[in-house]
Amino acid sequence: MTKKIKEIVYGIGGFDESKPDNNVVETLYYTAAELTEIAEAEAKATAKAALLTQLGITAEQAKLLLS
Numbered sequence: 001m002t003k004k005i006k007e008i009v010y011g012i013g014g015f016d017e018s019k020p021d022n023n024v025v026e027t028l029y030y031t032a033a034e035l036t037e038i039a040e041a042e043a044k045a046t047a048k049a050a051l052l053t054q055l056g057i058t059a060e061q062a063k064l065l066l067s
Contacts, residue, residue, distance in 0.1 A: 004029060006028045006034075007028040008024055008028075009024070009025045009027070011023045
């Protein structure tokens with residue numbers, strides 16, 4: 001499984017091509033648990049969008065119906 005970058009931390013002055021590694025101090029990666037959580041949230045959002053499309057209503061209209 002490939003790593004997915006979560007955040008890149010640069011040193012003082014930010015990105016700088018003239019410094020080693022373009023002044024990157026640290027690269028943070030998502031954990032397996034975080035990637036699973038993201039995938040589940042995306043699947044849930046896709047299913048919700050498909051249901052709204054099938055019903056022919058917008059997310060705002062659904063909120064009004066449920067409130």
